[in-house]
Amino acid sequence: MKNVLVIGSTGQIGSELTMRIREMIPDGNVVAGYIKGAEPKGVLLESGPSAEADVCNGEQLLGIVKKYRIDTIYNLAALLSAVAEKKPQLAWHIQIDGLMNILEIARENGCAVFTPSSIGSFGPETPRQNTPQDTIQRPRSMYGCTKVATELLSDYYFHKYGVDTRSVRFPGLISNVTLPGGGTTDYAVEIYYAAVKGEEFVCPIAPGTFMDMMYMPDALKAAIDIMNADPSRLVHRNSFNIASMSFDPEILKAKIIEHVPGFKMRYEVDPVRQAIADSWPDKMDDSCAREEWDWAPSYDLEGMTVDMLDALKKKLL
């Protein structure tokens, strides 16, 4: 990995991943790809090259790949699960037509490609506890349909054309830098903002709804480590289960109260998000990632909560 294009560099993952990769390869070109209306600002803009990179515009992407001699593409363009339910055709266009553009460019230009999958690639028939790496994937959401198609297309391009595609199934990601937009797991980020601001949190997900979650530093490590992994050890490619913690809103509330004693939460369940959450696993088994590329998370719920509250106090107060 030397010259890298991050598509979706101003989003929740991209804004931090681009900076992390720039630190890792200071003498490379790490291009912050963005779409109109979501241009990079501040340190993201100033610390390296940026370019408009719309996944649905193959010519534009090809121009960037050629100009910067890109060898690795992080494809983070996506509508998250709740938004994708409202705009299913657009979600398919971005997530699948966009992916096809990237895979074709990668095939012709020898690029490796990371396109994340998600716990959203599973469905109600999937085993909920210790969800295996290889199991039933029959999601009911459009987001899930695009994620399964992403996994299959990425593996297809590897087996058919030798394109070095690799990825992980991200849990809900929790970070203190950039807010997610329109996911089912967003509540687990927003709750920390409310706690730090001293506001009551209105939770859209019902008590007892368990989902895998992960702190952003671990997610960034996974996205980088999988692309640097020894290919001869990889039995799987698209995509690896990765896990670090699983909780429901009550467990998260109780953990926050340990640090913010007056914190209050009530429920106003959003039926769209709840239906999606009910179809997702409670907790994935990530033993293949551990065996094949030494995946190991650093943060548990306590470690993440301490760090989140500390960072948000500095940012918001």
Ligand code: AKB
């Ligand atoms: C979402 O909630 O849509 C995402 C995801 C789990 O992929 N955060």
